[in-house]
Amino acid sequence: MQDRKFVRPRQKLVEFLRKKGIKDERVLQAIGKIPRHKLITTALYNRAYDDTALPIGLKQTISQPYTVAAQTEMLEIKRGDKILEIGTGSGYQCMVLCELGAEVYSVERHNELYHRAKEALKQEGYKALLKAGDGTLGWSTYAPYDGIVVTAGAPVVPDDLIKQLKVGGVLVIPVGDDKTQSMLKITRVSETEYSQDEYDDFKFVPLIGEKGWGE
Numbered sequence: 001m002q003d004r005k006f007v008r009p010r011q012k013l014v015e016f017l018r019k020k021g022i023k024d025e026r027v028l029q030a031i032g033k034i035p036r037h038k039l040i041t042t043a044l045y046n047r048a049y050d051d052t053a054l055p056i057g058l059k060q061t062i063s064q065p066y067t068v069a070a071q072t073e074m075l076e077i078k079r080g081d082k083i084l085e086i087g088t089g090s091g092y093q094c095m096v097l098c099e100l101g102a103e104v105y106s107v108e109r110h111n112e113l114y115h116r117a118k119e120a121l122k123q124e125g126y127k128a129l130l131k132a133g134d135g136t137l138g139w140s141t142y143a144p145y146d147g148i149v150v151t152a153g154a155p156v157v158p159d160d161l162i163k164q165l166k167v168g169g170v171l172v173i174p175v176g177d178d179k180t181q182s183m184l185k186i187t188r189v190s191e192t193e194y195s196q197d198e199y200d201d202f203k204f205v206p207l208i209g210e211k212g213w214g215e
Helices: 002-020 025-032 041-048 065-075 092-099 110-125 159-163
Strands: 054-057 060-062 083-085 103-108 128-132 147-148 164-176 181-188 194-202
Touching: 002 025, 002 065, 025 065, 025 092, 041 054, 041 103, 041 147, 054 110, 060 128, 065 092, 065 164, 083 092, 083 110, 092 103, 103 110, 110 128, 159 164
Parallel strands: 083 103, 083 147, 103 128, 147 164
Antiparallel strands: 054 060, 164 181, 181 194
8 A cells, every 4th residue: 555655756757757858768667667765764755756866875875766767768778688787776777777678787886785775676576686896897797788887976987897898889877076977878889999978967976996986
């Protein structure tokens, strides 16, 4: 019964994101299915479907729904695509990727969040392969990937991530300083060539790791 009261707020969020410029209906449908309220503390339930980032502990946040939708849309996911996510966090973005039929691999730096997200995904019936580790190094075991999405702000584009893209693959990553970042969409055109598009400013927690902001 409790979940029913969140149906309308989720629908309103989808309508808001559509008006804000998200065009991929598959992405909007996925956002409309994910129980975001289950990934935050009950004290924040009344804000669960606001278009805003919310704290999840350890100085981390569950991403703003618009940001999740925008990054996912940029990936142009096809069912069966192999997608690497850097920064599992609450598991919200991971669930959206799974809803789109992607084969998801996700790396989380914080052990506590890794275990929490793993349990949340299991409870909601989503299958993804997670590990705790330094996301700036990617996950070479399962490379190359059709798409890579980074959910934290980086000072530069980690070269390990570029190398783990398939030809034709897309890396979506926010790059900038500790205040704002520009969203980069980098496409691997050939073994040695890449194209890049840049989008409006975003705000993320910092990407920590060997190829990020450091420990």
